[in-house]
Amino acid sequence: MRPDPGVREEGAAAPSSAMPALRREGFGPGAYLAFAGVMVCTMILCVCAGSVSIPVRDTVRVIAAAVLGREIPAVSARSIILSVRLPRVLCVALTGAALSLCGAAMQGLLKNPLADGSTLGVSSGASLGAALAIALEITLPGIPFAGTMVMAMLFAFLSLILILSLAYRLDFSLSTNTIILIGVIYSMFISSVLSLVIAFAGDHLKSITYWTMGSLAGSSYKNALVLLTALGLCGAVIVCHARELNAFAIGEDNARHIGVNVKRVKLTVMITVSVLIGVCVSIGGTIAFVGLVTPHMVRMITGPNHKRILPASLFGGATFLMLCDLLARILFNPVELPIGVVTSFIGAILFVVIFYQSRRAHA
């Protein structure tokens, strides 16, 4: 405590000579290695398993050769590995990581363990945009999936602006309850419009319906690259806000009192999340509940600190969605389920469990 009567300037209390304490809230390198190890093992398993089983040894040899740029060994399954399974598994992993990160961020920001990208209505908005692009055959020349992606991102943005301006009108402080309520109502509204689009979709009915259930079958390396870029940029922004998210998770008023620029952080995180969701939706359709399930399971291991939850959700989400995709492929082989069916099945049950637990905690 200093007898300093003046107004405190930026960084006034940071003594430069002090040795930084080495205690950390985030993970050490060992934990990251363990996470990455589990994820890579799952990835190899998912490439090996399927309607045709491929030996682990061949899989590892082919992938290693492809990654290192060496001559690819003449294994019979090499085209299945490199042109079918690997791009799909990569897309699934990246989508899982992205959606889980979004879920974790929203759950912190809104101080609500049931919040998900879809709680804001951004997922629904994005899916309407993408469905319209399919129904109206909107494409951009050159890149085949750019039409759906641009429409999905555009609608995610529009949804965000609409929801936020409605929320501001109703409640100056943008409280959690207002946002979730508006998000739920907005999702309902969007789903009715979506039904309308489907009713008039004609020839595109099947592809829209299948796509709304979520599927990453037939993904390409191009998809994976787009996902990786979006995740790299948006993920960095979200991870950099871990401390602010901790403050929000304790309470928005408290965050304001300790000096968090509440409106700026909220807007930044929301926009980042909607961009990431827009990209995911345009590539894989609406894969519900991933952003709900992963952070919840992760939180049971890491505790509520976002310096741990956010990175753990990235790895956990990738692993979780790869396993869901594996189930979707092999459960009723040769019939393949849309991946959204598997995640919704698991997610809906878990939703009830979380809701029950949080009710009991407040009782």
Added chain:
Amino acid sequence: MSLLEVKALSVRYGEHLIVDDVSFALEEGRWLMLIGPNGAGKSTIVNAVSRSAPYTGEIRFRGRDIRRYRSTELARNLGILSQHHSVGYAFTVEEVVRLGRYSYAPGIFSRRSDADEVSVAEALRLTGLTDLAGQSVLTLSGGELQRTFLAQLFAQDPQVLILDEPTNHLDLVFQRETFALIRAWLEIPGRGVISVVHDLSLARAYGTDALLLHRGRAVAGGEIGEVFTPGHLNAVYDMDVADWMRQMLSQWQ
């Protein structure tokens, strides 16, 4: 120059005028008590000063409009304790207290400094929470939670404390300790305290100044002795306050 100066403050929630043209000032070394019945606008004034509620009028900290301060800069100078606390997740007491240091190093790559460690440890010690540091806040009693946020405020180490019912949920021992703690804190030059207090005896014992509010308007303000007159209090509370206090006390004789 006053530490904190409030001029012609009005706060409106929709149609309702909750605070109506209130002015007051906090000088260094003073403890200003905001007094008044429920619905007088005390907490709303706290919300306006913490920039949580839209207001008209002027609020200046050391002569500068608080709206012109950066969030972190304001937090290093003004510390707010809310009336209600709820935490959504199982953060530990120490994690909550540590967030009080946010405004000193809000950057992405900021590392914990020794000053942070000392501050957090000291705040935990002062509020008697050292043994509970690793416990989840979801398992705390109301009083322990109140002390956790009080500790966060001490870790934040501001120049002015603005406390909305600081003794909420606290038992008699901690009420006394908290007020003694704040009085000792106030002895360092350049500091000031504003608190909303319902217990008029506590307010009178510790406050140096008072602002008496009724239905959003300031009825009286100034030295606490001048504000706490039977005329003022009886009119605002619509009862004989001194007589009631004497009746309460007589039970102990």
